[in-house]
Amino acid sequence: MNPNDHRAALADIQVTAQDVKFSTIVCFLAWTFAVYDFVLFANLLPVIAQDLGWTAAQTTGINTWVTIGTALVAFFVGPLVVDRMGRKSGIVIAVTGAALASGLTFVAGWMVGALGVLGLVLLILIRSLAGLGYAEQSINATYLNEMFSHVDRKNGGGASRGFIYSLVQSGWPVGSVIAAASIAILQPLGGWELCFIVGVFPAFIMMALGKKLKESPQxxxxxxxTQWRSQGHTAEAEQLAREYHIGEETGVSxxxxxxxxxxxxxxxxxxAAMLMNWLGILAFAFQGTLVLTxxxxxxxxxxLTILIISNATGFLGYLFHGWLGxxxxxxxxxxLGWFLAAFAFAGMLWAPNGSYGLVVALYSVGxxxxxxxxxxxxxxxxxxxPVETRATAGSFINALGQVGAILGGVLFTIHLSGLTQESAAELISSTWINAALIWGTxxxxxxxxxxxxARDVRPGRQS
Structure with a gap:
């Protein structure tokens, strides 16, 4: 191998602390934009259902079909994109897909009423693209773990990498608050379809920022x-593999x-943990407006006000758990966090109806x-x-969250199937509370x- 080519290739791997800071900011924005679209549909479900005349069971049933499509799209991002095309490409594709889902949802909203069942199928297919946005969080985690690890290995850091990542992941409550605020402002002006227009613009921002991202060193x-092994430069390949903890190519997917x-x-x-937890996420985060109303x-x-307050509290939750981890x-x-969440939500559901302050407090704590x-x-x-399976395993685990949401949607639909729009308010309330207790907490x-x-991992482990 030409020594100059060797040095140039190794130089291309290196990233600086400044590169990592820029990547962290971009990942935060990417996740915030993706979350906006992802939670918007769930938050608007009560309005969409009322507008289109859906029953409670029909509403949860349609949401279940959307979740199935979302899971399938999210799962294939890891194996087909992130572990093959790269982490940088995965970030841009995920956010662009979320923006596309928002824009097409705006169009589909006008067609559902006109096309009947065909319009519903079209809406479900379009909302399935939101799985690209959902996949953003596992891509971010894989990418930033590798970026932080590279810089920490050179500088001897790593003690606060979890807290720094918590700032990125806090894009969830930030995106949720923006979504709730846009509903409050835009929905009265132009209907629920108008809210989705806002989600289109981030694609242009991310395409510009994505070009400046450095690829993960690992x-x-x-x-x-892989390239050097195939070219017969075994010594150089093995030295680099040892430095970055890269195993032998086994030919196994x-x-x-x-x-x-x-x-x-x-x-x-x-x-398994992700699947179970996402039954709770579906109940209290995505169907939060339905449980509350x-x-x-x-x-x-x-x-909507409760969602804004509780998600602002959730922002602090990200920082706290990142720091504690x-x-x-x-x-x-x-x-520990999930044990306490279950108790808080149970208390919220058992609280007397009309006790607004207590509901706000317990929902926020939850x-x-x-x-x-x-x-x-x-x-x-x-x-x-290990690096060879990190993105694929992360995407699989992440997609299992959507499987949990699918399972939860089916269970909620069955539990609510006896209700109609004409059912007594007391019956609707007690049925929803029982469903949230059993299939949420x-x-x-x-x-x-x-x-x-799970196997415990020492915080800050170099990877």
């Missing part, structure tokens, strides 16, 4: 190792490798401990796998217990 190193060797235990435990008999505008370990932090641990979880996922408790079965 991904570039893996590309070089990343998905199959995620279910073997050291990856098997984290794949199984984290997937139908279950706790809060009017829609007050429900750096100190007591991410696995224990996640499990979201603080339900979504806050995700700032530790997504980073914990990335730390639990109990799965959150199970997810906390499952997290304790």
């Amino acid at each position: 991904f570039r190193a893996r590309q070089l190792v 990343p998905l199959k490798a995620a279910f073997s060797g050291e990856s098997l235990r984290p794949t199984l435990t984290l997937s 139908s279950g706790k008999q809060v009017n829609f505008n007050d429900a 750096d100190r007591i370990g991410r696995r224990n932090t996640i499990a 979201l603080f401990f339900l979504i806050g641990p995700y700032s530790a979880l997504l980073f914990f996922n990335a730390e639990s796998f 109990v799965p959150i408790l199970l997810s906390a217990a499952l997290m304790l079965l």
Whole structure:
């Protein structure tokens, strides 16, 4: 090998602390934009259902079909994009897909009423594209874990990487607050369809910023190792592989490798925990407006206010759990948070209807401990796998969250199937509360217990 070519290739791998700061900001914006579109549809469900005359069971049923499509799209991002085309490309594709879903939802909204069942199918297919936006969080976790690790290895840092990532993951409550605010402002002006227009513009911003991102050093190193091995430059390839903890090419697909060797235990435990927890996410985050309006008999505008307040609290939850995970370990932090979330939501559901202040307080505490641990979880996922399977395993686990949402949607639909728009308000309220208790709080408790079965990983481990 030409020494100059060798040095140039190695120089291309290097990233600076400034590169990492820029990547962190871009990932935060990408996740915020993706979340805006992803939660907008769920928050608007009560309005969409009323506008189109859906029953409670029809509403949850349609949302379930949307979730199925979302899961399929989110799953294929890891194996087909991030572990093959690169982390940088994955970020841009995910946000662009979310923006496309928003724009097309605006168009589909006008067609649902005119086309009947065909319009519903079109709406479900379009909303499935939101799976690209949902996949953004696992891409961010993989990408930033590798960027932080590279710089920490050179500078001897790493003690606060979880807290820094929590700032990125806090794009969830930020995006949720922006979504709720846009509903409050735009929906009275032009109907629910107008709210989705806002989600189109981030695509242009991310295309511009994405060109300036540096690719992950580990991904570039893996590309070089593969290239040099195929060219017969074995010594250089093995030296680089040792430096970046890259294993031998086995010919096994990343998905199959995620279910073997050291990856098997984290794949199984984290997937099961994610699946169970997302039943709770569906109940209290995505169907939060439905639980509050139908279950706790809060009017829609007050429900939006509660969402804004609770998501602002959730922002603090991300920072707290990111900080705590750096100190007591991410696995224990996640499990503790989810145990407390289940108790808070149970208290909120059992609180007397009309006790607005208590509902706000307990719902906010619940979201603080339900979504806050995700700032530790997504980073914990990335730390639990070798570079060869990291993005694929992360995408698989992430997609299992959507499977949990699908399961939750089916269970909610069955539980609510006896209700009609003419049912008594008291019957609707008690049925929704029972459904949220059984299919929301109990799965959150199970997810906390499952997290304790995962292999603990020392915070700041170099990967």
